[in-house]
Amino acid sequence: MYFHAQRYINEIAADEPDPAAANALQEGLGGQFGEMRTMMQYLFQSINFRGAAAKPYRDLIQGIGTEEISHVELIGTTISRLLDGSPRYTGKLTDPLDTPGAGGATPLKIALDESNIHHYLVGAQGALPVDAVGNPWSGSYVYNSGNLPLDLLYNLMLESTGRLQKCRIYEMTDNKTARSTVAYLIVRDQAHENAYAKALESLGVDWNKLLPIPKTNAEQFPEVKELLDLGLQSKQYSFDLEGKSEAGRIFQGMSPSKDGTDLDATEQAPEGVPSTISPERLEEFSPGLDADLMELIQATAEMELADVEAMFGPVAKK
Structure with a gap:
C-alpha cells in the first residue's frame, strides 16, 4: 500500500513564469530517462521481484521507486508553476466573457510564442506526460528483465543519464523555480546512483573512480552545493511505515561517490514542505x-x- 502525505518532497522556489523552462523540464518528467520512467521501472521491478533471500534488494528498489512518485509530483508541479498565468490576463469570475481580451490583449496569445502550445491548448497551463518535443510517455521505456544484476546495472545507467540531462537543464535556465527543483533532483539522482552502485558492489562490482556520473563538479551550482552540504546525496529513505525494510543492509558504509560521506538509510522519509493548490486559470476555462x-x-x-x-x-x- 502507498500513503500520501500532502507535502512536497522539496520546496519549489518562487519566481516569474517561464514557459520555455517548463518545456525543458518536460524531458525530465516524461522523457525516456525522466521521472515517470524511473518511477514505473522501479515499481514494476519491485512488484515482479522473486527470491525471498534477496529481500534487501527488493526493498531498496521499492523505496527508491516510492520516492520517485514524489519526484513526479514535484517536477510536474514545478512545470505547472512555470506555466502559471498569461501576463495579460486580468479577468475575474464576475467579468463579461470578452473583458479579458479588451484592447487587443488576448488572454492566451502568449501560447503562440512558446515551443509547446499543448501546455496551453491541451494541458490548461499544466504538465503533460510527454517529453520536451511532445512525444507521449511510453511504457516501452520500462526495463524489467528479472535478472537482478542486469536490472541494477540498467537502473544505475538510468539514474546517471537522468542526472546528466538535469545538469544540462540547470544550465539552460536561471529561473529560480526551475533550478530549485532541478538541483534537488540532481542530488537525489546521485543518491540513487550510490544506492544501485552499492547494491552492485555487494555483488562483486568494483567502481573504483567511475562514480558519480557525470563528473559535473555539481557543487559549482549553489542550489546543489547547499543540498550536498546537508549530505542529501548519501541518504536513502525507506518510505516504510512498519519498519520492515531491509534496504539498510545494502545502503551502508562509504559512499561509492568517494566524497568522504557514509551512506545513511535510517530515515523513513524526508520532512518535506507544505503543498498548495494554485488558483483557477479563468482564461483556460478550467476548472x-x-x-x-x-x-x-x-x-x-x-x-x-x-x-x-x-x-x-x-x-x-x-
Missing part, C-alpha cells in the same frame, strides 16, 4: 466551477463529513 457546482460540492462534503463523524466522532475544526 470553471460555477455557483451550482460549488453548492453541490459543499453539500457532498458535508454528507461525507457527517458519515465520518458518525463512525469516528466529531472532527476537530480549525
Whole structure:
C-alpha cells in the first residue's frame, strides 16, 4: 500500500513564469530517462521481484521507486508553476466573457510564442506526460528483465543519464523555480546512483573512480552545493511505515561517490514542505466551477463529513 502525505518532497522556489523552462523540464518528467520512467521501472521491478533471500534488494528498489512518485509530483508541479498565468490576463469570475481580451490583449496569445502550445491548448497551463518535443510517455521505456544484476546495472545507467540531462537543464535556465527543483533532483539522482552502485558492489562490482556520473563538479551550482552540504546525496529513505525494510543492509558504509560521506538509510522519509493548490486559470476555462457546482460540492462534503463523524466522532475544526 502507498500513503500520501500532502507535502512536497522539496520546496519549489518562487519566481516569474517561464514557459520555455517548463518545456525543458518536460524531458525530465516524461522523457525516456525522466521521472515517470524511473518511477514505473522501479515499481514494476519491485512488484515482479522473486527470491525471498534477496529481500534487501527488493526493498531498496521499492523505496527508491516510492520516492520517485514524489519526484513526479514535484517536477510536474514545478512545470505547472512555470506555466502559471498569461501576463495579460486580468479577468475575474464576475467579468463579461470578452473583458479579458479588451484592447487587443488576448488572454492566451502568449501560447503562440512558446515551443509547446499543448501546455496551453491541451494541458490548461499544466504538465503533460510527454517529453520536451511532445512525444507521449511510453511504457516501452520500462526495463524489467528479472535478472537482478542486469536490472541494477540498467537502473544505475538510468539514474546517471537522468542526472546528466538535469545538469544540462540547470544550465539552460536561471529561473529560480526551475533550478530549485532541478538541483534537488540532481542530488537525489546521485543518491540513487550510490544506492544501485552499492547494491552492485555487494555483488562483486568494483567502481573504483567511475562514480558519480557525470563528473559535473555539481557543487559549482549553489542550489546543489547547499543540498550536498546537508549530505542529501548519501541518504536513502525507506518510505516504510512498519519498519520492515531491509534496504539498510545494502545502503551502508562509504559512499561509492568517494566524497568522504557514509551512506545513511535510517530515515523513513524526508520532512518535506507544505503543498498548495494554485488558483483557477479563468482564461483556460478550467476548472470553471460555477455557483451550482460549488453548492453541490459543499453539500457532498458535508454528507461525507457527517458519515465520518458518525463512525469516528466529531472532527476537530480549525
